Amino acid sequence: MNEFNLIERLHNRGLISYITNEDNLSKLIQNNSISLYCGFDPTDESLHIGHLLPLITLKRFQMAGHRPIILIGGATSLIGDPSFKDKERIFNTNKNINIWTEKISKQISCFLDFNCGENSALLLNNNTWFNKINILSFLRDVGKYFSINTMINRAAVKQRITRPDQGISFTEFSYNLLQAYDFFILNKQYExxxxxxxxxxxxxxxxxxxxxxxxSKKAAYGLTVPLLIQSNGVKFGKTESGTIWLDANKTSPYRFYQFWMNIEDSNVYYFLKLFTFIKTSEINKREQKKYIDNQIINDKSFLAKNITQLVHGKEKLLAVERITEFLFSKNITNIEEADFQQLKQDGIPFIEIDNIKDLQEALVLTSLAESRTQAKNMIISNSISINTKKIRKNHIFNNQDKLFGKFTLLSRGKKQHSLLCW
Known part of the structure; x- marks a missing residue:
């Protein structure tokens, strides 16, 4: 069916961590349109960027003519996957899971095409079959095929069993069987x-x-994408200030964009292969020129723009570009009121104020200065700006300083900012 070896392309982009029966799977994919799936447990109201690689990989398969299936773990999320977790998850309520399922489903719909003919994406919920099964049937028809010895020796379980302070509950231990049953049902009912x-x-x-x-006496296949770990040992997508969410209400598009702009230089071209759809040959050419005229900064910006548009859309990307131009190029012309709401959300520090004496007091309140004396010296040294305009003497705020009647941007140098919200 396909004119290229998709598995080989995934290898070339660094997208395969483990794969089973690679030769047979490659032949199957090349000669047939297959169905594949990835599961997402709604354990929060949003996915985070750690979920991007599986979603993008599903998209690559769909672009190659295959049918991606998203399985929402409405049932399995009631237990929680213990894989490589230090301790048992906090159980979530059915009400929360139902709300989160709806939100996550909308997020996922932005990545895949659900109306493109035979390989249109499909979204399912494993509550559909787990609500109909009883415990005795499950133990008899599923549990008997699994050896406790084998399950205990899985790395994810062994890690917990060898910790006397935590251990693993039977509830968590059963998760492995539940997910296995998901694959079985999808293989049986959706091929x-x-x-x-x-x-x-x-x-x-x-x-x-x-x-x-x-x-079923059938062959089935598995493929995993790598888990990305930062140089500090923290899982990719987690930062000191928290997780980078895909929901714009939890992580603003501006902060999302800045996360990618601040990745380590050593990861730029690797991430271009993982997270974008440009050809690997083009990425390799870019990498060869990375030290010419600081090209790596342009490529990092290219990466940030691509992923921000993929997750948040063109309109939100344009807002991010306006904010970036406002903060770093001092261009206030195109800034919009909604852009300040992004900045207030988690773009830069802000304070809510009703009244303020002068600029020196504002600098102290926003922690841009430690004291009025230091604030005075910074103003005299020409390092303070109000709405991108340099201020050379102490200043009493007026209505002209309040953009849209609500916001004033204070800046110390090029990179330290704080927002006054009137």
Missing amino acids: VDLQIGGSDQWGNISSGMHLINRR
Whole structure:
């Protein structure tokens, strides 16, 4: 069916961590249109950027003519996946899970095409089948195919068992069987041949392939994408100030964009291969020129713009570009009121005020200066700006300083900013 080896392309982009029966899967994909799936448990109201790689990989398969299926874990999220977790998750209520399911489903719909013919994406919820099964049937028809010895020796479980302070509950231990049953049902009812996920899902995916082979005597396949770890050992997408969410109300598009602008230089071209759809040959050419005229900064900006548009859309990207131009190029011409709301959300520090004596007091209140004396010296040294305009003497605020009647941007040098919200 396909004119290229998709698996080879995924390898070239660094998108494959583990894969089963690679030769057979490559032949299957090249000669047939297959169905594949990835599961997402709604354990919060938003996905985060750690979920991007599986979503983008699903999109790559769809672009190659295959049918992606998203499985929302409405049932499994009631338990929570223990894979490589230090302790048991906090149980969520059915009400929260239902709300989160709706929000996450809308997020995912932006990445895949649900109306493109035979390979249109499909969104399912595993509550559909788990609500109909009883515990005795499950233990008899599923549990008997699994060895406790094998399950205990899985890395994700062993990590918890060897910790006397935590251990693992039977509830969490059963999660592996639940996800295996998901794969079995999808293979049986929707002819799903392949499950993808993060590399921490390898044990769960393997269990699903095992169950399909034992019960249906069919071959099934698994593929995992890498989990990205930053140089400080923190999982990619988690920062000192919190997780980078895909929901614009939890992480503003501006902060989302700045996260990508601040990645380590060593990751720029690797991430271009992982998160964008430009050809690897083009990325390699860019990398060869990275030290010419500071090209790497332009490529980092290219990466940030691509991913911001993919997640938040063109309109939000344009807002981010206006804010960036306002803060760093001192161009106030195109700034909009909604852009300040982004900045207030989590773009830069801000304070709510009704009245203020003068600029020196404002600098102290915003922590741009430690004292009025220091504030005075900074003003005299020409390092303070109000709405991008340099201020050379102490200043009493007036209505002209209040953009849209609400906002005043204070800046110390080029990179330290604070927002006054009147």
